[in-house]
Amino acid sequence: MEEQSAVGAKAEKVQPVNTVLVVDDEENWCFVIKRILQKAGVGNQIFTANNGLQALEKLKAIAATNEKLPELIFIDLKMPVMDGFEFLEEATQSPELDLSQTRIFVLTSSMLPQDKERANEYPIAGFISKPLTHQILTSIIS
Amino acid sequence: MNLLHSKESLNSYFIEQIKDYAIFATDTKGIITVWNKGAERIKGYTEAEAIGQYYGILHPDEYQQAGHPQHELEAALQNGSYEAEDWRKRKDGSLFWATVTLTPIFDKKGKHIGFTKITGNITKQKELQDKLAERQQSALEHKNSELQKTNLDLDNFIYTASHDLRSPVTNIEALMLLLKEDLAEANALNDGTEEIVQRVIGSVNRLKHTIEDLTEITRLHKDSEENLSVEIINVQEVYKDILADLNSPGKQKACFMQTDFQVHQLQFSRKNFRSILYNLVSNAIKYQAPERDCIVRIHTHLEEPYVVLRVKDNGLGMTPRQQGQLFTMFKRFHDHVDGTGIGLFMVKRMVENAGGKIEVESEPGTGSEFKVYFRADM
Structure with missing residues (x-):
């Protein structure tokens, strides 16, 4: 509940969502999040990546073509190759990526307060405990 | 050689020739009067050197300064003997760990005439x-x-x-x-x-x-x-707070809640106190007896050095066997209510971690009473 209201508070200026990037090493989570987004009609285009590095490469590839970066990113924390924290570190530091129009939500199974604190050191739009539901998504988007 | 003579000489030889124990005698003031071979061997003083000396020379210097030798004589006289394991000093100044027995000796008329002292070197045992x-x-x-x-x-x-x-x-x-x-x-x-x-x-x-x-x-x-952050908490406030959570629409009847907080404030972790109170009260409601109105009484009072929280219900109650298993992990006695059976295990742990204790009295068909003792002096 705490996460939901925190998320709601940050979702004031809402940009129309065209592109979404879902980053999760579990294929089933990518599927669920994608389906919830589609059902809610959020995003014309939904990309998925299975770890932080794939996500970073995807974003850089989009930026290289001068296309708009996704307005929404959902990223898990615990992932192989490059985890969510490393992704946040790299992505927010990268000169190639202008994330000013992108809202990043951490979407995790972690219940550790330390993880939330650490994630909040980055410019994220919210920290959501899995599962993402239609209601939570709506409260973010509305 | 008559029998008496042989017995006397046997005695004196016997004592004199014991090598592993220092055996000596002193007069009433502690001046050495008899000295055996063992004493010479263990302490390093010859018979000629020892006789006439105050027996305190056999104590480490700091013991002598503190008056230990005299105290030991007095203690032996007063108590019938003085026994100890302690440091003693040799002639060369080196120390050894000794077992000592100091015993007063009396003549036939009961007059105190001196002391005997037996000292064994048990340095090896001590090592x-x-x-x-x-x-x-x-x-x-x-x-x-x-x-x-x-x-x-x-x-x-x-x-x-x-x-x-x-x-x-x-x-x-x-x-x-x-x-x-x-x-x-x-x-x-x-x-x-x-x-x-x-x-x-x-x-x-x-x-x-x-x-x-x-x-x-x-x-x-x-x-x-x-170490959790301990703070002063208002019992009534926490109680009101959990009431809001307890009012979830359930299949069970509402309960009559009676409170009597004689102690209003308590020094404890707020989070843990809330959890303890919540567990006890929600259990009291959960395990109510369907055939009668549910009444839950919540009291606090002072019972030095504890603040006692009592939660008493008129619910299903428990058998002695159930009470014995009450605070174990994942133990549930009834399957008609939700829960994982971990609540009381955690309550006990929270209370005991903070130096308190929890007690329960219960009877099947009558109800249960939980008493949580929080240390009041923390």
Whole structure:
């Protein structure tokens, strides 16, 4: 509940969502999040990546073509190759990526307060405990 | 040689020639009058050197300065003997660990005429004992650090397991919700399929709670090590706060709640106190007897050095066997109510970690009374 209201508070200026990037090493989570987004009609285009590095490469590839970066990113924390924290570190530091129009939500199974604190050191739009539901998504988007 | 003569000389030879124990006698003031071979061997003084000396020369210098020799004479006279294991000094100044027995001697008329002293050198035994104690200590320390490591491993394991379990479980939950929506959209959601979906979601929720409880246990463990922030808490305030949570619409009847807070404030972790009160009160409500109105009484009072919280109900009650298993992990006595059976285990742990205790009195068919003792002097 705490996460939901925190998320709601940050979702004031809402940009129309065209592109979404879902980053999760579990294929089933990518599927669920994608389906919830589609059902809610959020995003014309939904990309998925299975770890932080794939996500970073995807974003850089989009930026290289001068296309708009996704307005929404959902990223898990615990992932192989490059985890969510490393992704946040790299992505927010990268000169190639202008994330000013992108809202990043951490979407995790972690219940550790330390993880939330650490994630909040980055410019994220919210920290959501899995599962993402239609209601939570709506409260973010509305 | 007559018998008496041979007995006397035997006695004197016998004492004189004992080598492993220093045996000597003093007069009433502690001046040495008799000195055997063993004394010479152990202490280093010859008979000629020792006789006529104050026996205090055999004590370490600081003992002499502190008046120990005189105190020992007095103690022996007063108590019939003085026995000790202590340091003694040789002629060359070196020390040895000795077992000493100082005994007053009296003549036939009962007049005090002096003391005998038997001293054994048990330095070797002491060294062995010390070595043994040291070995035991280091074995204990080793065991202790191993235990701490095991505990940490266990905590890490539980945390990882609960995280890794939670992810697929919540995923199933999300998938079931999607399935339900899809079925509804396809008009395929009838009473039968909806019930199945609900039951799967119910099972998933129970599993999620169990996982959350596991995580809670590790949190509790860490808290006890890192010392929770203790603050002054208002009992009434916390009570009101949990009442709001307890008022969830349930299948059970509402209960009459009676409170009597003789102690209004308490120094404890707010989070843990809330959890303790919540567990006890919600149990009292959960385990109510269906045939009578549920009454829950919540009291606090001072019982030096404790503040006592009493939660008494007129519910189902427990048998002595059940009471014995009450505070173990994952123990539930009734299956008609929700829960994972971890509440009281955690309550006990929170209370005991903070130096308190918890007691229960219960009778089947009459009700239960829980008493939590919080240390008032913390």
